[in-house]
Amino acid sequence: MLISDVRPWGGPRSDVVLDGSRIASIRPHSPSAAPSLDGRGRLLFPAFSDVHVHLDSTRIGLPFRPHTGGPGVVAMMENDRANWRSAEVPLVTRVADTLSRMIAHGTTRVRSYAQVDLDCGLEKLEAVLAAREKFSAQAEVQVMAFAQAGILREPGTYDVLDAAMRSGATVIGGIDPCTLDRDPKGHLDAVFALAEKHQAEIDIHLHEPGHLGLFSTDLVIERVRALDMRGRVTMSHAYDLGSISESVSRRVIDDFAALDIAMTTVAPSAAGQLSLLDLVSAGVRVGLGEDGQRDYWSPYGNCDLLDRTWQLAFTRGFRLDSHIELALAVATMGGASIMSHSVPRLSGVSDRPGLAVGDRADLVLVDGETPTSAVMDRGRDRTVLHNGVVVADGLEVVTP
Known part of the structure; x- marks a missing residue:
């Protein structure tokens, strides 16, 4: 395929030649070329990588409905x-439609949580797995088995998580080891045991504040070091790890870099976050996600x-x-490097x-003057390719 007249990362007008699923060459734009795809300047x-999304609750x-959730995770x-079963459309349809819209807007790599617990069993997981299969030609989707209600609070949850990993999930999720299960050792022992059993990666949701969040993080760091889990653990949110002191922030960032512990953010307005500039400069893998998609947790997305x-x-x-372009790099290849370690860290x-x-x-091809203007204006003239094939155009998925 020849993609003509595009500006890679806002650079000079170029023609990009693809050989199957890979970029074969990039050369100065020639008006005489006969393109397979006209980039029109x-x-x-790179396509976007949403590495923190809850497709199962979309x-x-x-x-639109009034937001009825109270404060706090529980x-x-x-x-x-109380509400997910009574939605106007079946869950399988909702999940597939949401993934389709994500692809149409330029996301071709997705790491989605799937709630598994005594309430929903594997029903939400199965809906996410079905969407992954339906759009396997348009996007790469990783599915995480995630006990949002905690692992120890409701006896039997561990067995449901184990069944979810056997059913097709490839990442095991943990959440707030201290404040939710109130047994950080027991919670993390369960998460790491399931990861070892299924040779899976780990993603820890961390909402805990200040020193408590640091305590949970240090327990994770200890296990990664002791069990040689380098490159297989992600910390998500971790809103407040930068609030204690500059020396603590520096030490945490250095530990994450040395042990290849990744981080994902959903771009909250919290004040105590670790510096994105410092994380990337240190070589920590950082990715971006939308979190919920206008669901029962939040009206955003x-x-x-x-x-x-x-x-x-x-x-x-x-x-x-340069900093706004960094945000784009995090949203694209930063997340890709979390999903596949064959993709280098920034x-x-x-x-x-x-x-x-x-x-x-x-x-993804996007209209705009510069990368910064693309972020500011968020144009809608987009064309999306996955593995060298056009999968969306004009905010509509292209059916193969």
Whole structure:
């Protein structure tokens, strides 16, 4: 395939030649070329990677409803349990439609949570797995078995998680070892035991504040070091790890880099976060996600990770073009490096990967003057490729 007249990462107008699923060459644009795909001068970026999304609770496409969740994880979880079965559309349809919209907006790599517990059993997992299968030609989807209500609070949850891993999940999730299960050792022992049994990666949801969050994080770090789990653990959220002191932040970042512990963010407005610039400069894998999709937890989310990239830049106070472009790099190849360690970590704040010869042709064409303007304006003239094939155009999925 020849993609003509595009501007990789906002650079000069170029023609990009694909050989199957890989980029074969990038050369100056020639008006005489006969393209397979006319880029029309649009910007070319790697496709987006949403590495923290809860497809299993989505209400995208349904009538807007008042938000009824209370404060805190337990109240939100109980609100979800009280409402998810009574939605206007079956769960399998909702999940598939949401994934379709994500692909249409430019996301071709997805790591989704799937709630498994005594309330829903494997029903939510099965809906996410069905969507993964339905769109296997348009996106790469990893599915995480996640006990949002905790593992120890409800006896029997461990067995449901074990069954979920046998049913097709590839990542095991943990959550707030101290404040939810109130037994950090028991909670993390269960998570790491399941990971060892199923040779799976781990993703820990961490909402715990200050020193308590640091305590849970240090328990994770100890296990990664002792069990040689380098490169197989992600910390999600971790809103408050940067609130204690500069020396503590530096030590945590250095530990994450040395042990290849990744981080995902949903771009919250929290003040105590670890510095994104420092994380990337140290070589920590960092990815972006939308979290919920207008669900029973939150009215936010619209399937467009470019919108969330704007939010990441805004909440981090970024104004320089180089920093806003970094937000794009995190939203694209930063997340890709978490899903596959064959994708290198970002090598620094100025690294703009994903569009070199030999890279996988997961691409998104977006209208805009510069990468920064693309983040500010979030244009809708988009074309999306996965493995060298056009999978969406004009915000609609292309059916093969």
